[in-house]
Amino acid sequence: xxxxxxxxxxLLEEEKRAIKANHSYLENSKKVTSYIDHLIDRCIRTASNxxxxxxxKNALRMAKRLNIDLxxxxxxxxxxxxxxxxxxxxxxxxxYEHKETVSELRKRIATCAxxxxxxxxxxxxxxxxxxxxxxxxxxxxxxxxxxxxxTAAYELAGIEVELSSxxxxxxxxxxxxKAKGH
Numbered sequence: 320x321x322x323x324x325x326x327x328x329x330l331l332e333e334e335k336r337a338i339k340a341n342h343s344y345l346e347n348s349k350k351v352t353s354y355i356d357h358l359i360d361r362c363i364r365t366a367s368n369x370x371x372x373x374x375x376k377n378a379l380r381m382a383k384r385l386n387i388d389l390x391x392x393x394x395x396x397x398x399x400x401x402x403x404x405x406x407x408x409x410x411x412x413x414x415y416e417h418k419e420t421v422s423e424l425r426k427r428i429a430t431c432a433x434x435x436x437x438x439x440x441x442x443x444x445x446x447x448x449x450x451x452x453x454x455x456x457x458x459x460x461x462x463x464x465x466x467x468x469x470t471a472a473y474e475l476a477g478i479e480v481e482l483s484s485x486x487x488x489x490x491x492x493x494x495x496x497k498a499k500g501h
Contacts, residue, residue: 320369320488321366321369321438321441321442321444322438322441324362324363324365324366324441325362325366325434325437325438325440325441326434327358327362328359328362328363328428328437328441329428329431329433329434329437331355331358331359331362332355332359332428332429332431332437334355335352335355335356338351338352338355339352356425359425359428360421360422360425363417363421363424363425363441363444364421366441366444367394367417367444367446368393368394368395370444370445370446371390371483371485371488371491372389372390372392372394372415372446372447372448372483373390373418373445373446373447373448373480373481373482373483374389374390374447374448374449374480374481374483375447375448375449375450375453375478375479375480375481376479376480376481377449377450377453377478377479378413378448378449378450378453379481381404381409381411381413381450382413382448385403385404385407385409386497387400387403387496387497388494388495388496388497389413389448389496390483390484390485390491390494391485391491391494391495391496392413392415392448392496393496394415394446396496397413397414397415400412400413400496401413403497411450411451411452412450412451413448413449413450413451414448414449414450414451414453414454415446415447415448416446416447416448416449416454416457417444417445417446417447418445418446418447418469418473418480419443419444419445419466419469420463420464420465420466420469421464422464422465423465423466423467423469424440424444427440428440445469447478447480449478453476453477453478456476456477456478457472457473457476457478460472460475460476462475462476
């Protein structure tokens with residue numbers, strides 16, 4: 320399922336390397352390689368939408384209070400979930416985030432020697448529903464886009480992650496974050 324995105328990222332990475340190896344290839348090579356990095360980021364972000372998310376324990380407590388199946392939530396639900404939280408007088412809301420940042424994942428891809436290695440990077444992606452307040456702790460600790468050790472960054476921010484209750488992709492894909500009638 321992630322392989323097409325890994326292939327695209329690998330082709331882009333190979334092209335970036337070719338441009339850097341031959342400086343006369345393009346007059347504006349820095350601008351082009353920067354755009355290629357952006358496209359690799361898009362491959363990572365788009366592929367991430369296919370992953371069953373994990374969640375922080377604090378986010379799960381709030382979700383339980385609001386009768387939300389947080390593990391069923393998809394990336395595209397984030398704005399509706401934020402509005403739902405605010406409409407229910409919550410001072411916090413759910414934030415969808417990559418445990419290892421997209422920037423760090425792209426850096427790992429830049430060191431890969433083959434498509435198989437890039438696929439391993441894609442298979443290692445973990446997305447997590449956290450509370451916005453938890454995300455702000457990551458940011459204030461200097462771990463917004465740079466997080467070379469994601470586990471240590473989460474520990475420093477006091478974020479404990481619980482693995483998704485879904486194990487079947489098709490069931491997860493059909494699931495809804497909010498029960499009907501709520």
